[in-house]
Every structure is written in structure tokens, then in C-alpha cells.
Amino acid sequence: MQAFFIVAILLLAFLIIFQIAKASEYVAVLRGEDKVRKQTNKINGFMLLSFLVLGLVGVFYCNEQLKGRILGTPASDHGVLIDRMLYITIAITFIVFLITQVLLFWFSYKYQESDNRKAFYYPHNNKLELIWTVIPAITLTVLVGFGLFYWFGITGNAPKNAMEVEIVGSQFKWEFRYPGHDGPDGKGVFGKKYYKEIDEGKMNPLGQLWDDPANYDDIYVSGEAMHLVVNKPVKLIIGAKDVIHDVGLVHFRMKMDAVPGTPTTMWFTPTKTSKQMIEETKNPDFVYEISCDQMCGTGHTGMRGTIIVETQEEFDAWMATKKPQYLVANPGKDTKAAPQDTSVVKPVAAIIK
Amino acid sequence: MSDMHVHPEVVTSHEVHSDEHHVHHHKETFITKYIFSQDHKTIGKQFLITGIVWAIVGGFFSVLFRLQLGYPNETFPILETLFGKWGAGGHITPEFYYALVTMHGTILVFFVLTAGLSGTFANLLIPLQIGARDMASPFLNMLSYWFFFLASCVMVSSFFISTGPAAGGWTVYPPLSALGQASQGSKLGMDLWIVSMALFVVSSLLGGLNYISTILNMRTKGMSMTRLPLTIWALFFTAVLGVLSFPVLFSGLILLLFDRNLGTSFYLSDIVVAGQVLPNEGGSAILFQHLFWFLGHPEVYIILLPAMGMVSEVLSINSRKPIFGYMAMLGSLFAIAILAFLVWAHHMFVTGLNPFLGSVFVLLTLLIAVPSAIKVFNWLTTLWRGNIRFTPAMLFAIGFVSLFISGGLTGIFLGNSTIDIHLHDTVFVVAHFHIVMGVASMFGMFAGVYHWFPKMFGRFLNNTLGYVHFWITLAGAYLIFWPMHYEGLAGVPRRYMDKSSWVSFNQFTELNKFVTVVAMIVFAAQLLFVFNFFYSIFKGRKVRSQNPWGANTLEWTTPVRPGHGNWEGEIPEVHRWPYDYGKDGRDFIPQTEAVGANESKH
Ligand code: HEM
Ligand SMILES: [Cu+2]
Numbered sequence: 012m013q014a015f016f017i018v019a020i021l022l023l024a025f026l027i028i029f030q031i032a033k034a035s036e037y038v039a040v041l042r043g044e045d046k047v048r049k050q051t052n053k054i055n056g057f058m059l060l061s062f063l064v065l066g067l068v069g070v071f072y073c074n075e076q077l078k079g080r081i082l083g084t085p086a087s088d089h090g091v092l093i094d095r096m097l098y099i100t101i102a103i104t105f106i107v108f109l110i111t112q113v114l115l116f117w118f119s120y121k122y123q124e125s126d127n128r129k130a131f132y133y134p135h136n137n138k139l140e141l142i143w144t145v146i147p148a149i150t151l152t153v154l155v156g157f158g159l160f161y162w163f164g165i166t167g168n169a170p171k172n173a174m175e176v177e178i179v180g181s182q183f184k185w186e187f188r189y190p191g192h193d194g195p196d197g198k199g200v201f202g203k204k205y206y207k208e209i210d211e212g213k214m215n216p217l218g219q220l221w222d223d224p225a226n227y228d229d230i231y232v233s234g235e236a237m238h239l240v241v242n243k244p245v246k247l248i249i250g251a252k253d254v255i256h257d258v259g260l261v262h263f264r265m266k267m268d269a270v271p272g273t274p275t276t277m278w279f280t281p282t283k284t285s286k287q288m289i290e291e292t293k294n295p296d297f298v299y300e301i302s303c304d305q306m307c308g309t310g311h312t313g314m315r316g317t318i319i320v321e322t323q324e325e326f327d328a329w330m331a332t333k334k335p336q337y338l339v340a341n342p343g344k345d346t347k348a349a350p351q352d353t354s355v356v357k358p359v360a361a362i363i364k
Numbered sequence: 365m366s367d368m369h370v371h372p373e374v375v376t377s378h379e380v381h382s383d384e385h386h387v388h389h390h391k392e393t394f395i396t397k398y399i400f401s402q403d404h405k406t407i408g409k410q411f412l413i414t415g416i417v418w419a420i421v422g423g424f425f426s427v428l429f430r431l432q433l434g435y436p437n438e439t440f441p442i443l444e445t446l447f448g449k450w451g452a453g454g455h456i457t458p459e460f461y462y463a464l465v466t467m468h469g470t471i472l473v474f475f476v477l478t479a480g481l482s483g484t485f486a487n488l489l490i491p492l493q494i495g496a497r498d499m500a501s502p503f504l505n506m507l508s509y510w511f512f513f514l515a516s517c518v519m520v521s522s523f524f525i526s527t528g529p530a531a532g533g534w535t536v537y538p539p540l541s542a543l544g545q546a547s548q549g550s551k552l553g554m555d556l557w558i559v560s561m562a563l564f565v566v567s568s569l570l571g572g573l574n575y576i577s578t579i580l581n582m583r584t585k586g587m588s589m590t591r592l593p594l595t596i597w598a599l600f601f602t603a604v605l606g607v608l609s610f611p612v613l614f615s616g617l618i619l620l621l622f623d624r625n626l627g628t629s630f631y632l633s634d635i636v637v638a639g640q641v642l643p644n645e646g647g648s649a650i651l652f653q654h655l656f657w658f659l660g661h662p663e664v665y666i667i668l669l670p671a672m673g674m675v676s677e678v679l680s681i682n683s684r685k686p687i688f689g690y691m692a693m694l695g696s697l698f699a700i701a702i703l704a705f706l707v708w709a710h711h712m713f714v715t716g717l718n719p720f721l722g723s724v725f726v727l728l729t730l731l732i733a734v735p736s737a738i739k740v741f742n743w744l745t746t747l748w749r750g751n752i753r754f755t756p757a758m759l760f761a762i763g764f765v766s767l768f769i770s771g772g773l774t775g776i777f778l779g780n781s782t783i784d785i786h787l788h789d790t791v792f793v794v795a796h797f798h799i800v801m802g803v804a805s806m807f808g809m810f811a812g813v814y815h816w817f818p819k820m821f822g823r824f825l826n827n828t829l830g831y832v833h834f835w836i837t838l839a840g841a842y843l844i845f846w847p848m849h850y851e852g853l854a855g856v857p858r859r860y861m862d863k864s865s866w867v868s869f870n871q872f873t874e875l876n877k878f879v880t881v882v883a884m885i886v887f888a889a890q891l892l893f894v895f896n897f898f899y900s901i902f903k904g905r906k907v908r909s910q911n912p913w914g915a916n917t918l919e920w921t922t923p924v925r926p927g928h929g930n931w932e933g934e935i936p937e938v939h940r941w942p943y944d945y946g947k948d949g950r951d952f953i954p955q956t957e958a959v960g961a962n963e964s965k966h
């Protein structure tokens with residue numbers, strides 16, 4: 012019924028507009044087409060100027076309404092750089108936007124047809140054209156210079172002390188793996204995987220190879236938040252099982268695709284704990300979210316993960332509650348076997364290094 | 365020009381009722397005149413009308429999914445009535461939503477703004493403005509349209525199969541698009557999408573080769589390349605871009621078809637989908653993205669360049685002034701055409717692309733902003749000290765420049781890889797490409813339709829409806845897409861159908877409603893245009909003078925309703941460039957007028 016009304020009203024509006032439009036054509040013929048044309052020209056010239064003014068007011072109003080709902084402060088070191096680059100670009104482009112739009116609509120209004128004016132024959136001016144080739148070129152060079160400087164910093168190698176976490180996307184969830192402590196100087200080493208070993212029934216959701224001793228102490232986490240340590244660089248090792256997904260970390264301003272068959276990485280340093288962010292945003296529900304940013308199927312919208320950033324102590328306490336997936340998947344095995352085996356492997360790894 | 369089709373009878377019949385309703389050719393039946401016609405003007409109209417039909421479909425899809433985006437929690441029983449299981453319970457199901465978005469993108473990019481835009485105006489304007497009786501090969505030209513028609517039929521058929529049309533986004537990235545198990549839309553619908561696009565590529569190659577050879581070989585006497593109107597130059601570069609890049613898409617799609625149906629592993633590796641381990645190893649999903657964007661980026665210029673060309677023409681004519689910096693405009697078109705091939709990987713900064721390679725693409729991408737800036741400044745200077753007539757076409761041309769500025773500037777954000785890390789695949793991208801490519805090119809197309817409608821049909825569109833259409837569309841375009849930038853800055857991912865479960869993205873509920881309402885109004889305004897278009901074909905005010913806009917170019921030297929062959933006698937000779945407006949105190953000097961002895965030089 013409601014739909015019917017809407018359609019009826021629309022049709023009516025159409026009809027009215029159409030009748031007016033048709034009538035105006037007849038009126039034009041009656042009153043002299045040229046005269047009417049000139050009048051319409053004046054109206055449209057005035058409308059263009061009004062559009063400029065109203066538009067700029069609208070831009071300002073829109074900014075007032077929405078500026079509080081965007082970015083917020085970035086929660087990673089890279090995020091600070093990215094935001095700075097962003098604000099520099101906003102400033103420069105907004106100035107250009109203002110100048111060019113004002114000129115466009117002002118010229119249109121100012122030079123509207125008038126019987127007293129003759130158009131000025133002005134086919135070219137090499138000097139002018141050179142100026143407006145060079146100025147954008149220089150401005151863009153500056154922007155690119157800044158941008159690439161940051162870009163290489165952000166995409167460069169992770170610091171030596173970075174912790175590593177693996178994150179794997181599949182329709183429509185995120186799974187994580189921590190490498191334990193089996194490497195030299197206490198850092199973890201991820202055990203090997205092969206996708207054909209993936210078998211949820213056998214408690215091997217990531218396809219870990221159980222004969223690789225490096226897998227013995229790897230911790231598998233799913234169905235809960237990824238935990239990270241504040242002010243400690245983290246390098247994510249990103250993979251996907253089925254289609255392309257994307258690890259989007261809006262508060263850290265980071266993003267990287269998860270591609271089946273081709274692992275990718277990204278690193279950053281979280282600089283604020285989740286608790287700090289709750290205070291800062293005055294939002295008790297605040298949580299770092301992992302959004303899938305690459306179309307991955309019907310559940311794309313709901314492919315959500317979360318991250319908790321905490322102190323080292325809190326992190327260690329959480330980690331202590333976890334059991335290596337090796338032991339979950341191989342309950343028959345002697346629980347002592349795992350650490351024992353690693354101690355055998357360790358010196359070998361050390362020699363190879 | 366051995367394939368001239370002008371028969372003496374035709375010429376006389378024109379003279380007799382040149383003002384009359386459709387002249388009847390002696391030896392032409394309805395079928396050869398209106399359906400399998402080889403007249404470039406008729407083929408142009410066929411492209412235009414098919415494009416309009418597609419635009420209504422694609423636009424209607426956007427209204428449907430905007431309904432979901434604005435009112436994710438409300439039910440609309442009418443959806444179930446209309447679409448059955450796709451609208452189960454009055455909700456747009458996710459399968460339906462993604463099918464709609466994918467089809468909306470595909471339709472508007474390829475069927476409307478490629479076929480409908482350059483198909484229409486290349487066909488209509490190339491022979492008319494260079495002074496030729498028809499295309500180099502009218503027959504291939506006709507095939508070009510019918511391949512497009514076939515492609516359309518195949519795409520439409522995919523709407524009616526039980527698993528629905530393709531639903532992986534218009535970019536159809538594998539593995540999602542390669543694996544039927546991964547999504548309903550990747551079943552039969554995807555095969556049909558590929559077949560349809562393959563046919564579409566054939567259509568655009570046939571068209572493009574024809575446009576290029578016609579422009580190079582069939583210009584009338586005196587029409588040197590630097591005397592061509594900028595429309596023709598723009599259509600020329602458009603055709604070159606298409607001819608060089610569509611084959612790459614074609615091969616990419618064929619490999620995808622193999623991966624889907626023949627068990628090859630071009631794009632597939634290490635996949636476990638729906639609990640099933642696939643045997644494929646060693647393929648690269650990213651390879652497809654390289655192949656896709658090698659077309660995909662030039663494609664945005666295939667869409668944009670014809671609009672730029674027509675806007676240049678319309679701005680100059682209605683300012684009663686020459687286009688400022690003809691050679692610079694030409695040079696920047698050329699630079700854009702070259703650079704268009706060298707920036708494709710800017711769509712792939714966060715795919716794991718080598719950062720150094722990424723930086724090269726940053727440089728090249730921001731380089732392309734320079735010729736774009738030149739064009740904007742030249743358009744502005746064209747308006748400066750003109751004597752401007754605001755025809756509907758002129759208003760759309762001015763609107764185009766405004767939108768091109770707004771959308772072009774946000775390209776500087778996205779082309780800078782550092783910022784793109786944050787903005788990639790967010791609503792910011794949706795706002796950017798709609799303004800700069802979608803709506804701007806639509807404005808270019810509208811400018812073209814309003815300006816050349818009298819040439820196409822011998823009648824005018826209704827002006828008042830034109831003004832209403834323009835003002836609603838311009839204001840609406842900004843109201844819809846300007847605030848979307850803010851959502852993008854907040855990181856809201858694109859292709860999300862409901863943000864309410866996200867803590868970080870749920871702050872725009874009111875805005876989303878507002879945008880949906882405006883989108884519906886804008887859509888209704890487009891229907892007003894469609895009505896105006898079809899009504900005016902039959903009932904519009906008749907064109908009484910040969911040259912209603914006071915323009916210099918050759919199409920206005922043909923009869924009001926030109927027959928097949930365009931000029932009744934000799935093809936006119938050209939003596940000057942097309943932009944002598946306001947020279948030596950004369951309002952305009954047609955290209956056919958010989959240069960006077962005392963005429964000033966420019
Ligand atoms: C009334 C005018 C239009 C409205 C309201 C509109 C709205 C939208 C919205 C909201 C999306 C994003 C959907 C999502 O990410 O979930 C979208 C996608 C898209 N639109 Fe439009 N659009 C309009 C016109 C156009 C035009 C003229 C073009 C021509 C180029 C276009 C091309 C696209 C493309 C390529 C996509 C991406 C599809 C994909 O994600 O695969 N749209 N549109
Ligand atoms: Cu996803």
C-alpha cells in the first residue's frame with residue numbers, strides 16, 4: 012500500500028513537471044524564443060553562483076557534522092605517519108579545490124551572455140600553460156617525496172625484536188598462531204605447514220606438519236582476540252586458505268591482503284593498550300577490530316576479528332593459559348616429548364645460523 | 365570511399381521532405397534501416413538506446429542496494445514480492461546484495477560508459493566531424509553493435525538462473541570467482557559473465573579498429589590531424605586504449621575460464637574451500653589482478669576521455685571562445701593515454717606487491733595528475749572572458765569540470781601508497797571513483813546527448829526538463845558522494861552490506877539513510893531525462909536551422925536530417941581549425957570557410 016502511494020506521488024510529480032516543461036516551451040514560442048532564452052540564461056547563471064555558495068557552506072557543515080567520527084588518534088607508530096601524510100594532502104588539495112571551484116563557478120556567472128560583451132579571442136598563451144604545468148609538478152613531487160619516505164619506512168624490514176604472529180583468513184573467520192619460544196634467543200620459530208594437511212576433524216586447522224619439531228610449541232588461537240604487547244613491534248605473517256581476504260586494522264591504519272598460496276607480511280608497533288583506548292575514546296565498548304577489506308563472499312561483512320593490546324605481564328599471563336596445538340592434535344603423545352624434542356633441535360638450528 | 369551508399373533517389377527525397385518525419389529510403393526496408401543498419405548514425409543511436417536501457421537497470425540496482433545500506437534492519441515486503449527468494453522476508457539476502465553490486469559495477473562501467481558512451485559518440489561524431497560518408501567498414505561497425513547486443517543478452521540471461529549472476533565484485537578476483545564452492549555467484553553466473561565480457565571485448569575491438577582507421581584514413585580534404593576537433597582526438601585515444609588493453613583482459617578471462625572448467629592452476633594454489641582440499645598448486649591469484657588492471661586502469665580513461673573531448677567542444681562553443689591551449693589539450697590527452705598503461709599496479713599497493721615496485725607506480729600515478737591539471741586550467745581559461753550561454757549541454761559540461769576537479773583531487777590521496785594503506789578498499793574509494801569516473805563521465809555523456817540530440821533526431825530535447833535534470837543531478841551527486849569520503853576516512857570497508865555489528869564503523873547510520881534518500885531522488889530525476897529523451901524523439905521541438913548552436917564543425921553543414929552518406933553533394937573541404945569563435949569580431953567562422961586575406965593569425 013505504502014509502495015503504491017509512493018509510486019502514485021512520483022507519477023504525479025512527473026506529470027506536473029512535464030506539464031510545466033511543455034508549457035514553458037509554448038510560452039517561449041509566444042514570447043519570443045530569444046528573449047526567453049536570455050532570461051533563462053540569467054537564472055542559470057545565478058543558480059551556478061548560488062550553487063557555489065551553498066556548496067561551500069555545505070562542505071563546511073558536512074565537516075562540522077562528521078569530523079568527530081573519523082580517524083581519532085592513530086594507535087600505532089606507522090599510523091602517526093600515515094595520518095600526517097593524510098592531513099598534509101588534505102590541506103594542499105583543499106586549497107586547490109577551493110581555488111579551482113571558485114574560479115569555475117565565478118567565471119561561469121561573471122561571463123554569462125550579455126549583449127554588451129564580446130567574447131575575447133584567446134586561443135593560447137605558452138607562458139601561462141608552462142606555469143600551470145610546473146606548479147602541479149612541483150607540488151606533486153613534494154607529496155610523492157614525503158609519501159615514499161614514509162612508505163619505505165612502513166614497508167621496510169621489521170625490527171629485530173619484533174614478535175611474530177601468524178594470521179590466517181578463511182570464509183569467514185580469522186585464526187592466529189604464535190610461534191612459542193623454540194628459536195635462538197627465546198624468540199619463537201613457526202613450524203612448517205602444508206595446506207593438504209588442513210583437517211579440522213584432526214584438530215589441525217592450519218595444516219601444521221607434526222614431524223617438524225618447530226611445531227611442537229606453536230600456539231593456535233581462534234574464536235578469541237589476538238593478543239599483542241604494547242610498544243613492542245609485531246610482524247604479522249598473513250595467509251588465507253580459500254579466497255583472498257584482507258587484514259584491515261583501522262586503528263593502526265594498516266592493511267594487507269591475505270592471498271592463498273602467497274604469504275604476505277606487515278609490521279607495526281601498537282602504541283596504546285586497549286584500556287588506554289577505552290579511556291581516550293570514552294567508549295566502554297571500544298575494541299580493536301580486524302576487518303576483512305577484500306570481497307570474499309557472502310559473509311564478507313561479518314568477517315570480524317578483534318585484537319587486545321596489553322602490557323607484557325598481561326600478555327604472558329594470557330599465553331600461559333594456552334596449550335600448543337601439537338598436544339591438542341596428538342593427545343596420545345607424551346606431553347614431555349615436545350619440549351624434549353625442541354631441545355634436541357635447537358643446537359642444530361643454531362649451527363645452521 | 366568506394367562503399368558510398370548515396371543513391372540519387374535518396375538525395376531528392378531529402379530535398380523534398382528534409383523537415384519531415386523520417387525520410388524513407390527507396391531500397392531500404394525497416395530491417396536494413398533500423399535494425400541491421402550499416403549507417404554509422406543509426407548504429408550510434410542503437411548504442412545510445414541500449415546504453416540508456418542498461419543505465420536504468422544498473423541505476424535501479426543501486427537504488428535496491430542503497431535500500432539495504434540505508435535501512436539494514438527494516439523489512440520491505442515488496443522485495444519478496446518482486447524477487448522471491450532473493451528478497452526472502454523482505455530483506456535483501458547477502459547473495460542478492462553482492463549480485464546487485466557486481467552487476468551494477470559491470471553494467472555501468474562496461475555497458476553504459478564504454479559501449480553507451482564511446483559507442484554512441486564515436487559512431488555518431490567521427491564520420492560527421494572528420495567529413496566522411498561512413499566508417500571505414502560499416503559492416504564491421506554493425507557487427508560491433510550486435511556483438512554488444514549479444515553480450516547484453518548473455519549477461520541478462522545470468523539474472524534468471526537459479527544461482528544468480530556473478531557476485532564477486534566487478535573486478536571478479538579469483539580464487540573467489542574461480543571456485544563455485546566459495547560462493548553461489550561463482551557458479552554458472554560467473555561463466556556467463558566471462559562469456560558476456562568476451563563478446564563485449566570482441567565488440568569493442570571491432571568498433572575501436574574501425575574508429576582508428578576511419579580517423580586516420582578518411583578525413584576530408586584539408587582536415588589535417590591538427591584541425592580535428594578535440595572530440596575526435598579524445599575518441600581516437602579512447603579507441604587506441606581499448607584496442608591495446610581489452611585483449612589483455614580477454615586473455616586473463618580465458619585463463620579464468622580454464623581454471624574454472626578445465627582444472628588448470630593459473631590463479632589457484634594451496635586452497636581448502638568448504639572443507640575440501642583442492643589439488644591446484646603453483647598458481648598466482650595476484651597474476652589475475654595484474655591482467656585485470658592492465659585493462660582496468662586504461663578502462664577508466666576509456667570512460668573519461670570521450671567525456672573530456674565532448675566537454676571541451678561544448679565549453680568552447682557555448683563560451684563563444686576558442687578552446688584555450690588546443691595543443692596543450694592534445695598533448696595532455698596523449699600523455700594521459702600513454703601513462704594510463706603505466707599505472708595499473710596502483711590498485712595493488714596492499715597485495716604484497718614489492719614495495720619498490722609500488723614506489724615506481726606511485727611516481728607514475730602522480731605524474732598523470734599533471735596532464736589532468738593542465739586540462740582543468742585550460743577549461744577554466746576557456747570560460748574566462750567568454751560570453752557564456754547556459755544550454756543544458758553547457759551546464760553539464762561545467763558540472764563535469766567541477767566533478768572532475770573534486771574526484772581528481774582525491775586521486776592524489778589514493779595514488780600515494782602511504783595513504784592508500786589506510787584508504788584502500790574503503791568507502792573513500794567508492795566516493796573517489798564515482799565522482800571522477802562514474803558521475804563525471806555521465807555528465808560528459810549528458811552534455812553530448814543534449815548537444816547532439818538535434819543532429820541525431822532533428823528535434824530538441826525539452827530545455828526545462830533538461831535544467832531540472834541537471835540541477836537535481838549535480839546537487840544529488842555531491843550530496844551522495846561527498847559525505848562518503850568521511851566514511852572512508854573512518855576506514856569503513858567497501859562492499860559491506862551492514863555496518864551495525866562493527867564498533868568502528870557503526871557511527872554513520874543517519875548519514876546512510878540520508879544518502880539512500882538522495883540516491884532515490886537522483887534516480888527519479890534520471891527517469892525524467894529518459895522520458896524527455898524518448899518523448900522528444902517523436903514530439904520534441906523541431907530543429908529549423910542547420911546549425912542551431914552556431915558551431916564551426918562539419919556535422920552542422922549536413923542537412924538537418926542527414927541520410928546515409930551524410931552530405932548530399934560533395935563532402936565540404938576544410939580550411940581552418942574548428943575553434944574560430946569570436947575571432948576578428950565574428951561570432952563564429954565555420955571550418956569550411958576559406959581563410960580571408962586580412963584575417964589575423966593565432
Ligand atoms: C545514482 C548513482 C549511483 C549510486 C547511488 C551508486 C552507489 C554505489 C554504491 C553505494 C556502491 C558501493 C557498494 C558497496 O561497496 O557495497 C557502488 C559501487 C560501484 N558503482 Fe555505483 N552508484 C551510482 C552510479 C554509478 C555510476 C554512474 C558508475 C559508473 C562508473 C558506478 C560504478 C560503480 C562501480 C564500478 C562500483 C563497484 C562495484 C563493486 O564493488 O564491484 N556507479 N555504487
Ligand atoms: Cu572479506
Ligand SMILES: [Cu+2]
Nearest residue numbers: 661707708711
Ligand atoms: Cu587505476
